[in-house]
Amino acid sequence: MQTLPLWPVLMYDFQWAEHDRYQSDLRRVCYEQQATQRTSGVAPDAKRGLYESGFDFVTIEDPAVEAFSHWAKNCFFQAAAAANARYWPKGMNVSVEIHESWCHITQDGGYHDMHVHPNSSWSAIYYVDIGDTDVTTKNGVNRFYNPNNSMYLDAGTAWVTANTSIDMSAEAGMMVVFPSWVRHSAVQYRGDRDRIVIAANCRIQPANMSSVALNI
Numbered sequence: 001m002q003t004l005p006l007w008p009v010l011m012y013d014f015q016w017a018e019h020d021r022y023q024s025d026l027r028r029v030c031y032e033q034q035a036t037q038r039t040s041g042v043a044p045d046a047k048r049g050l051y052e053s054g055f056d057f058v059t060i061e062d063p064a065v066e067a068f069s070h071w072a073k074n075c076f077f078q079a080a081a082a083a084n085a086r087y088w089p090k091g092m093n094v095s096v097e098i099h100e101s102w103c104h105i106t107q108d109g110g111y112h113d114m115h116v117h118p119n120s121s122w123s124a125i126y127y128v129d130i131g132d133t134d135v136t137t138k139n140g141v142n143r144f145y146n147p148n149n150s151m152y153l154d155a156g157t158a159w160v161t162a163n164t165s166i167d168m169s170a171e172a173g174m175m176v177v178f179p180s181w182v183r184h185s186a187v188q189y190r191g192d193r194d195r196i197v198i199a200a201n202c203r204i205q206p207a208n209m210s211s212v213a214l215n216i
Contacts, residue, residue, distance in 0.1 A: 009146075009147060009179065009182060010079075010179070011176060011177065011178040011182075012075075012078070012176070012177045012178075013174055013175065013176045013177070014075045014078075014174070014175045015174055015175075016071055016126075016174075016175065018067060018071070019172060019173030022064040022067055022068065023128060023129070023173070025062065025063070025064035026064050026065070026068060026128050026196075027128055027129060027196055029060060029062050029064060029065055029103075030103040030128065030196050031105070033051075033053040033054070033057070033060075033103060034053070034105055038054050039051070039052055039053065039054065040052050040055050040102055043115065046112060046113040046115060047110075047111065047112040047113065047186075048109070048110060048111055049106060049107050049109045049110025049189075050104050050105060050106040050107065050110040050111070050112065050186075051103075051104065051105040052102055052103075052104055053102045053103045055100040055101065055102050056100075056102075057101040057102050057103055057198060057200075058072070058101040059101075068126070068198065069098065069101075072098065072126065072175065073096045073098060073202075075124065075175055075177055076098070076124065076200075076202045076204070077094070077096050077204075079122060079177040080094070080122055081094075092206075093206065094204050094205065094206060094207055095204065095205050095206070095207045096202055096203075096204055097202060097204075098200050098201070099120070099201060099202065099203055100120070100200065101198065101199065101200040101201070102200075103128075103196065103197065103198050103199075104186070104195075104196065104197045104198075104199065105194050105195075105196050106186065106194065106195040106196075107189075107194055107195075108189065108190055108191055109188065109190065110188070110195075111185070111186055111187060111188040111189065112185055113185055114143075114183050114184065115183065115184070115185070116180065116183055116184075117180040117201050118180070119201075120180040120201035120203060121179070121180060121204055122177055122179060122180060122201075122202050123179075123199065123200065123201050123202070124175050124176065124177045124199065124200045124201075124202075125142055125175065125176050125199050126174070126198040126199070126200075127170045127171065127172050127173065127174050127175070127196075127197055128172065128196040128198060129172055129193070129194065130171060130172055131189070131191045131193040131194055131195035131196070132189075132191025132192065132193055132195075133170055133189065133191070135167050135169040135170070138167055138187055139187070139189060139190055139191070140187060140190070140195050141167040141168055141186075141187050142167070142170065142176070142185070142186055142187075143165050143168070143184060143185050143187055144165060144166050144178065144182055144183070144184045145164065145165045145182070145184065146160065146163055146165060146166075147183070148160055167187070
C-alpha cells in the first residue's frame with residue numbers, strides 16, 4: 001500500500017535574528033499607532049479587547065519598521081518558493097507585495113474570532129511581544145483550523161476529526177507564514193502585559209508587475 005499525501009496545508013515559521021535589536025522600537029511604533037486612535041475599521045464585531053491599526057503598517061517611516069518589512073518580504077518569498085518549487089519555472093523572477101499590514105495590541109480579555117484574509121495568497125503573524133501567552137493553557141494563542149471537512153463523523157473519519165485545529169506555540173521574534181485562506185483565530189488572552197503582534201498579507205506576481213523582485 002502507498003500513502004498519497006494529497007492537498008497538504010503548508011505553513012512555515014521563521015525566527016528573526018534582529019528581533020532583540022528592533023523589538024523595543026517596534027513596540028513603540030505599535031503604541032504610537034494606538035495613540036492616534038486610527039483603526040482598520042474591518043470586522044469590528046469579530047474582535048474585542050484589542051487595538052487593530054490601519055492596514056498600512058509597513059509604510060511607516062521608521063528604521064525598525066523598514067527592517068521588519070524587508071525581512072518579512074524575504075520570509076514570504078522563501079515560503080512561497082518552497083511551496084511552489086515544483087511549479088515555478090527555474091530562474092523565474094517574482095515580486096512580493098505586502099499590500100496589507102497592521103498591528104494588534106491585545107489586552108486582558110481580548111480575542112479575535114475565526115476569520116480568513118481574502119484577496120491575498122500568503123499571510124503572516126509576527127510576535128513582537130507574546131505577553132503572558134501560553135500554549136499549554138491555550139491562553140492567547142493563534143488557533144489554525146483544518147480546512148478538510150468530512151461532512152460525516154464515524155470511526156473512519158477519526159484521522160480528520162481528531163485534528164480539527166492546532167494551537168500555535170509562539171515566541172517573541174517568531175513569524176508564522178500561512179496560506180491566506182486558512183481559517184484562524186486569536187483565542188481569548190488573559191494577562192497583565194499586552195500581547196503585541198504585527199500581521200501582513202502579500203501578493204506574489206511576475207517581477208515585471210512590481211518594483212520589488214526576487215529571483216529563485
